[in-house]
Amino acid sequence: MLQPWNKNGLTVAERLQAEGISRRGFLKFCATTASMMALSPSMVPAIARALENAKRPSVIWLSFQECTGCTESLTRSHSPNLETLILEQVSLDYHHTLQVASGEAAEEAREAAMKENNGRYLVVVDGSIPVDNGGVYSTIAGITNLEMLRETAEGAAAIIAVGTCAAFGGIGYAKPNPTGAMPVSAIISDKPVINVSGCPPIPTVISGVLAHFLTFDKLPEVDDLGRPITFFGQSIHDRCYRRPFYDRGLFAESFDDEGAKKGWCLYRLGCKGPATYNACATTKWNEGTSFPIEAGHPCLGCSEPDFWDMGGFYQPLSTPTGDVTRTLVYGVVAGALIGAAAGSMARTRKIKAQKEHYKVTTDDLEESS
Amino acid sequence: MNPAMDDSIEIEPTPCAKDRGNDLPVLNEILHALNELLTHDRQTVIDIKSLPFGPVDEERLSIALGQGEVAATIHTLGESRVTETAYAGIWWVEHRNEQGAVIAKFIEVTYMPDILKAQHEDVIVARQKLKDALETIKLNGA
Incomplete structure (x- = not known):
């Protein structure tokens, strides 16, 4: 539910x-907030002190070229109380999907929030x-997303790019990118921008970053891709409970073999766990029940840039991940024999990989991890 | 047949005991924390959610720590359960929301988890409330 801007200053x-x-x-509340922010429990007293003085910030949520999956992720969380508490502690003044107002009244709410705060x-x-x-290609109330982002960002303290589309372009940015989709950070360079990537992002991670801003009045420390280190500091592979099997060279070769059944x-x-940084392996999904690998499916790498164009969800990391078809075309057009030969080789490998599960050696795995 | 319905499929637990169990490092960390408590009076809190546990690791840890003498339930913002393990000074603290879902779970190595203690601010409020209650009783002549 949308909250009116809190004027009583509590x-x-x-x-x-x-x-x-x-x-x-x-x-x-402080202990669960620390856990949600992936901070050490020893931080609870500091969080308590900070929250004693924290006031509700105004939040303007802009949904651009997106599927609403990010909002769904947050609002359909199975731990609604905590997320609700966090949302009650912020003043959500504008959100297309959640707000009651529509049309001109909705835009007036956004403008009022911008002016007052x-x-x-x-x-x-969310969205590219x-x-x-x-x-x-995408407008709201006759205003392009580009214009609305620039206008709204101007008076902002900080921007949270939620989901892989807002953080890295996502599916809109995937080849051939017909709309010229861009991430927030490519457009806004004079404000702090934090990327909470994932398709969708883990709801607790969204809440955790909001909670961090609410608690400490600043965004958390980020990695080289602008993501909060507390959640994106380690790879899925490094935190995966199946890692001991990897270390012992025990791999599932297909989805129904003995290895798959034994986990x-x-x-x-x-x-894509070795090349993917996110908190799925520890924070998990669905009330902390499990995450894709625990359910028997490989990590798709959805929190990484260009994950749609990485060459196939079921292709092991050690095999070529480029677009082999495109390589072949470029080679022929240029009339370069070497390019054509490389394309031909890639095509052969692609056909071979399609016919059978591509096998890699332990040495390959060690080199690529 | 839907593979999800096939109960003949058994997921092998993470390699454990003599291999590399994910619960064993935590037990070692807890032992280290007990040393810290006894030698430096320093308490330790471990957030279970931050650990890379597989399907049976937490269960195995719970069995290893066993059940102790104390179990308490707190009713605020949903239910919280505080239970001492079979090892004195090692506690499970589990917070649930109002819908009953677990929202945070900790192992605390301490003489008594802070959340069990009456809080100073609450005691101040309690004093006033009791004063008011007594006034009401006096006024009513009870």
Whole structure:
């Protein structure tokens, strides 16, 4: 539910107290918030001190060229209380899918929030931004996504790019990228932008970054791709409970062989875990029940840039991941014999790989991990 | 047949015991934490969600730690359960939301988890509430 901008200026601790929640409840809130932010439990006292003074920030959520999966991920979380608490601690002033207002009234709400909280509000973006032909491929209330992003970002304190589309372009950016889709960071360079990638992102990670901003009034530390290190600091492979099988050279070779039934490593079935950084292996999905690898499916690498164009979800990392068809075409057009020969080789490997599961040696695995 | 319905498929637990179980390093960490508590009076909290556990690792850890003498339930923002393991000073602290879903789970190595203690701010409120209650009783002549 959308909250009106909180004009009474209560801090988070005061709001909880006003709702009849005890200090013990506040401690529980802090402990679960620390866990959600993937911070050490030793940070709980610091979080409690910060939340005692934290006030509700205004949040403007912009949905551009997207599928609404990111919003679904957050709102259909199986731990609604925690997410609800976080959302109640922010003033969500604009969100196409969740707000009651529509048309001009909706745009007025966005403009009012921008004006009242100039320099202090948080912008959340999901979806890529089409820029070809002036950005005409996606508009809201007659305003292009490109124009709306630039206009809204101007007075923002920070921007959270939620989902792989907003963070890295995602499916819109995938070849042939007909709309000229771009990520937020390619358009906005004068504001702090944090990328919460994933298709969709883990709901707790979205809440965790919001909670971090709410608690400490700044965005968390990020990696070289602008993602919060606390959630994206380690690869899926490094945190995978199947890692011991990898270390012992025990791999599933197909989805129904003995290795698959015994839960062995899915590397040879195309798992992108070694090249993918996210918190799935520890935070997990569906109320912490499991994550794709635990359900028997390789990681697709959905939180990484260009994951749609990585050459096939079921192709092991050690085999070529480029677009072999395109390589062949380029070779022929250029009339280069070497290019044609390479394309021909790649085509042969592609056909071979399609006919049988591509086998790799342990040495290959070690080299590529 | 839907493979998901095929109960003949058994997932092998993560290699354990003499190999590399994911619960064993945690047990060693807990032992180290007990040493810290006894020698430096320093408490340790381990967030279970931060551990790369497989399907049976947490269950195996729970069995290894066993059941102790104390079990308490707290009712605030949903239910929380605090239970001592068979090893004194090692506690499970599990927080649930109002729908009953587990939202955080910790192993605390301490003499008593902080969440069990009455909080100073709550005691101040309690004093006032009790004063008010007594006034009401006096006014009613009870």
